[in-house]
Amino acid sequence: MRQITIVGTGYVGLVSGGGISEFGHEVTCTDMDQDKIKRLNSGEIPIYEPGLESLVKRNVAKGRLHFSSDVPQAIHNSNIIFIAVGTPQGSNREADLGAVEAVAKTIGKNLNSYKIVCTKSTVPIGTGKRIEDIIYSVNPEADFDYVSNPEFLREGSAVKDFMHPDRVVIGTRTTKSLNAMREVYRPLYINETPIISTSVETAEMIKYAANAYLALKISYINEIANLCEAVGADVHEVARAMGLDGRISPKFLHPGPGFGGSCFPKDTHALAAIGRNSDSPLPTIEAAIKTNESQKRRMVTKLKRLMKNDIKGKSVAVLGLAFKPQTDDVREAASRVIIPKLVESGATVCAYDPIAMDNFKNHHPDIQYRDSWQDAVNGADACIILTEWNEFRGIDLNKLKSLMNKPAILDTKNILSIEKLESLGFTFDNVGRKKSE
Ligand code: UGA
Numbered sequence: 001m002r003q004i005t006i007v008g009t010g011y012v013g014l015v016s017g018g019g020i021s022e023f024g025h026e027v028t029c030t031d032m033d034q035d036k037i038k039r040l041n042s043g044e045i046p047i048y049e050p051g052l053e054s055l056v057k058r059n060v061a062k063g064r065l066h067f068s069s070d071v072p073q074a075i076h077n078s079n080i081i082f083i084a085v086g087t088p089q090g091s092n093r094e095a096d097l098g099a100v101e102a103v104a105k106t107i108g109k110n111l112n113s114y115k116i117v118c119t120k121s122t123v124p125i126g127t128g129k130r131i132e133d134i135i136y137s138v139n140p141e142a143d144f145d146y147v148s149n150p151e152f153l154r155e156g157s158a159v160k161d162f163m164h165p166d167r168v169v170i171g172t173r174t175t176k177s178l179n180a181m182r183e184v185y186r187p188l189y190i191n192e193t194p195i196i197s198t199s200v201e202t203a204e205m206i207k208y209a210a211n212a213y214l215a216l217k218i219s220y221i222n223e224i225a226n227l228c229e230a231v232g233a234d235v236h237e238v239a240r241a242m243g244l245d246g247r248i249s250p251k252f253l254h255p256g257p258g259f260g261g262s263c264f265p266k267d268t269h270a271l272a273a274i275g276r277n278s279d280s281p282l283p284t285i286e287a288a289i290k291t292n293e294s295q296k297r298r299m300v301t302k303l304k305r306l307m308k309n310d311i312k313g314k315s316v317a318v319l320g321l322a323f324k325p326q327t328d329d330v331r332e333a334a335s336r337v338i339i340p341k342l343v344e345s346g347a348t349v350c351a352y353d354p355i356a357m358d359n360f361k362n363h364h365p366d367i368q369y370r371d372s373w374q375d376a377v378n379g380a381d382a383c384i385i386l387t388e389w390n391e392f393r394g395i396d397l398n399k400l401k402s403l404m405n406k407p408a409i410l411d412t413k414n415i416l417s418i419e420k421l422e423s424l425g426f427t428f429d430n431v432g433r434k435k436s437e
Contacts, residue, residue, distance in 0.1 A: 002184055005030060005078035007071060007103050009040065011047055011158070011262075012120055012151050013084035018052060019162035021059035023187045028066045028074040040067040048328040048355055051159035075110040080180065082149075083107075083131075084120045093269040094277075095124050104131040108138035116177050118147040122207050122267060124274050128171070128200040145177035148200045150207035155261065156326030167194040171203025208271045212285050215264040217252045219288035222295045225255035225432025235432025236414065255431045257334035257386060257412040258295035260323035265292070265332040296337040299384070303338075303410045304345070306429050307382050312346035315405065317380035319373050320387025320413075322356035330359045334412070335386050339364060352376035354389055374403060381406045388413040397424055 002025045006017045009031040017029035031037055036046055043060075045053045059065035068074050075081055083103050090096035100123060107117055117135065119128065132146050148171035153161045168185050172178040178197055182189060189195055198206070225235040235255050243250025259265070268289050275282040304311055323333035330336060335351075342349050349367040353360065357369050370376040373392065377383050377400055385392055393415045401407045401424055408427040409416070421428045422436065429435040 002026070002080055002180070003078045004028070004080045004082065004184070005071075005074040006082045006084050006120075007031075007075075007107070008083065008085035008099070008121070009033075009036060009067065010084065010086060011049075011155070012153065013082070014040075014045075014047065014056070015049065015052060015153055015158045015162055016082060016084060016120055016151065017065060018055040018059060019159070020184060021062075021065040022055060022163070023184065024064070025184065026064050026066075027059075028068050028078070030068050030071045030074045032069065032071070034069045037067045037069040049158050050156065050326055055159055071106055072110040075107060075115075076112050078115065080116045080118060080184065081107055082118050082120050084151075087121050087123055087266075089266045089269060092273070094273040095122070095266070095270045097123065097127060097130075100127065100131065101134055104134040105138050108135035108142055111135070111139055111142045111144055114143040114145075116145050116147055116180055118149050118181070120149055120151045122150060122211070122263070122270075123148075123204060124270060125201055125204040125208070128204060145172065145174050146200060147172050147177050147181055148203035149181065150203060152207075152210065155329055156324060165193055167196050169196045169198065169203050169206050171198045171200040173200060208267055208274070211263055211267040212271045212282075212288070214252050215259055215268045215292070216284060216288040218254075218256075218259045218264075219291040219295070221253045221255050222258065222431070223291055226295075226298070228432040229435070233432075234434065238432075255414065256295075257299045257338065257431070258292045260332040260334055260336070262329065262331045265289075268292075293337075296334050297341070299334065299338050299386075299410065299412050300341045300345075302429050303342070303382060303384055306408050306410055306427060311342070311382075314347055314381040315379055316342050316347045316349050317373075317377040317383040317404075318342075318349055318351040319353075319376060319383060319385045319392050320389055321351055321353035321360040322387050322389075325387055325389045328356040328359050330356050330363065333386070335360065336363065338384070338386065339367060343367065350376045350378075350380065353387065354391060356387075374399070378403045380404050382408040382410070384410040385413055385415065388415050397421065397426070401426065 004025050004027045006013045006029045009029040017027045021027040085099040087095040128146050128148050135142050170181045228235040239253040242248050243253050268285055272285045321335045350370050352370045352373050397420050411430045414430045427436045
């Protein structure tokens with residue numbers, strides 16, 4: 001059993017803390033935010049993530065998972081310290097490493113014996129070296145090994161992803177630290193999860209390369225979807241046939257209103273900036289970013305076209321605000337670009353999301369919020385689906401039609417049956433498929 005401290009109890013920190021304690025280690029999740037720690041200690045989970053609450057409660061009850069705002073004390077008591085603080089996008093689009101650097105200083109000042117310092121946050125290539133330098137600058141005698149152990153969790157399935165990863169990447173400089181990290185992930189190792197051992201720099205690169213590739217794949221299928229519209233092809237059939245080629249795979253070939261969330265938009269920008277700064281630009285990634293931004297705007301044009309440009313003073317129902325289902329996260333969501341443009345055009349927006357409305361209200365208190373999709377579409381002149389929540393997949397289209405003022409729908413997630421929409425006489429559009437005449 002290892003004594004582990006996680007610095008930063010946000011999304012990655014809390015899921016990792018829960019997961020590592022489930023592996024049998026003693027974990028203290030720390031955060032400077034005393035209020036958050038207080039809430040966690042009273043059993044409140046600050047984020048919505050399926051399976052997280054039971055994971056946390058089970059391990060707290062077993063006495064393996066603790067929460068504390070006393071970061072120095074937790075560092076003293078541990079053998080391994082994970083850095084899991086945020087690396088938001090800075091003003092120049094590069095990753096803002098302010099929080100990571102502050103944590104490195106705190107760790108340096110509190111290293112009282114040999115420890116492993118391991119970064120889980122997504123950080124630009126070279127950050128490991130920078131963290132080592134910071135630790136030595138505040139504590140020249142520091143005795144530690146640095147490790148990069150990037151996280152590949154998806155919001156909405158993070159607990160499952162942590163317990164059953166496709167691979168674990170561990171970037172180290174010494175055998176001692178590699179063996180200690182293998183020990184942390186021993187239960188996965190026994191399950192034959194591939195443990196990829198690399199240098200620190202390679203591990204940092206793997207995370208960006210993987211995220212940017214997935215983002216690129218989405219932008220590619222969105223471009224193909226847009227072309228399908230122009231030439232009369234169906235992107236679902238195209239994606240399905242492409243995906244059956246084992247070299248391509250069907251995953252991340254779902255077209256839509258553009259990718260969002262706290263990772264792909266930020267990480268593609270950061271990787272593009274690293275490329276530019278290293279005199280090794282990445283034009284494909286730069287293009288994927290541009291395509292993604294224009295895809296979000298394209299949805300507004302489509303909706304306006306569907307409404308025959310008669311949008312001023314009209315009521316538009318928006319179904320789905322989260323950047324994807326199973327999360328209340330609205331960061332960089334398509335809704336954040338599309339809704340302000342609808343409001344700007346003079347529409348009255350009535351929105352509904354099963355769980356992301358409170359978060360969205362923090363950014364857009366000015367639109368109307370409804371407690372169900374039925375309420376949101378009531379009297380609407382058009383409806384736009386932005387998140388593929390299951391409850392929208394199962395919408396009763398007869399009911400929808402009877403509630404709306406005009407049966408016009410833009411299905412940006414391609415979840416509704418074109419045949420049913422046609423037979424009910426909807427005016428409809430989607431991404432890359434047949435639309436109404
Ligand atoms: C992503 C990666 O999938 C994780 O492996 C990674 O650990 C995480 O970023 C991170 O860096 O922390 P996440 O942002 O939670 O995870 O969500 P995804 O499921 O990857 O979806 C991202 C966006 O792409 C969403 O807006 C989603 O709707 C969109 N998407 C996804 C598509 O438009 N089409 C697809 O086929 C797949």
